[in-house]
Amino acid sequence: MRMIDTNEAGLIARIVAGEKELFHELIRPYERMVYLTLFAIVKNETEAEDGAQETVISAYRHLASFRGDAKFSTWLTTIAINEGRKRLRKAKGAAENSIEEEEESHEGDYTPAPLTDWREIPLEALERKELREALRVAVAELPDIYRQVFVLRDLEEQNIEETAQALGINPGAVKVRLHRARMMLQKRLVPFLKTTAPARRGFFGRAL
C-alpha cells in the first residue's frame, strides 16, 4: 500500500520546492490510515472525517518542517492523533479529565475466553456481515488507550516502534496494551464465533 520511501522522499522534496499539486499523490496512500486514526480517537464519523481533512491540510502546510528523521507515515499519524485529541477535549469540555490522563489498569481480566467446541472460524463465517459489525462495535467499545494501540498496530499495520512514537509511549506499553486489547476482543467476540462452530455434538445437539 505504501510507496517506496525513496520515491516518497523525492516527492516531498518536489512539493516543498513548489510542485504543490503533488501533495495529492503523496497523501493518497495514507488517506485510510488518517481517517482510521481519527476515528479511533473521536469515535464519530463526521468528526473523524473533519479531523482527517484538518490533518491533511495541516500536513500540507507544515510539510517543510518534516525532517525525514521519522517516517512520513509516523509524522502524519502524530498530527492525526493530536487533531483527534484536540477534538475530543473540545467535545468533552475542559472540566473533564483529558484522555492522556487515562492510566493502564493493573486490575481487570485480560485472559481470553476458552472455546471448547470450536477450532477455527470457517472462511464463510469471516464473510458474514454481522461478525464484522460485532467487531466494529467491540473495537469502538475498547477503552481509549487500548483502542488506539489496537488501531495503529492491527488495523493500520504500523510496527511497535512506529506506534510507540506516534502515541508518545514506550514500546513495552504498546505490547501490553495490544495484548489486552486483543484478549478483550477475543472475549467479546466468542459468542459470535461459537454460533459458527462446526457440529461436533452428542445426542440431541448437546455438546460432548
Add this chain to the structure above:
Amino acid sequence: MKLDCKHVWEHISEYIDMTVDAELRKEIDLHLEHCEICSAILDSTRNILILTADDRTFELPVGYSKRLHERLKDEIEKTKQEPPVSGQK
C-alpha cells in the same frame, strides 16, 4: 518446564507477532500440539486480526476521498500565489 494454559495466554499476542524468543516459542508450540483450548484461542485471536485487517470491516464514509481532495485542492489554490511551501523564515 511444562507450560500451563495461563502462561500460554499471556504470550499469545507476542506469539502471533513472532516476538517471543525461540525457546519459549518451542514450548508454546509443544503445548499447542496437545491443548485444544489454547489452539482454539490462538486461532480465534488470529482470525479476529484477519478480520480487522480486511478493508470491508472498517470502511471509510462514502465520498470521503473525493471530499478530502477537493478540500486539499482549494487549499493548494489558496497557497499557489505564495512562495514555495517553506517553514524557514
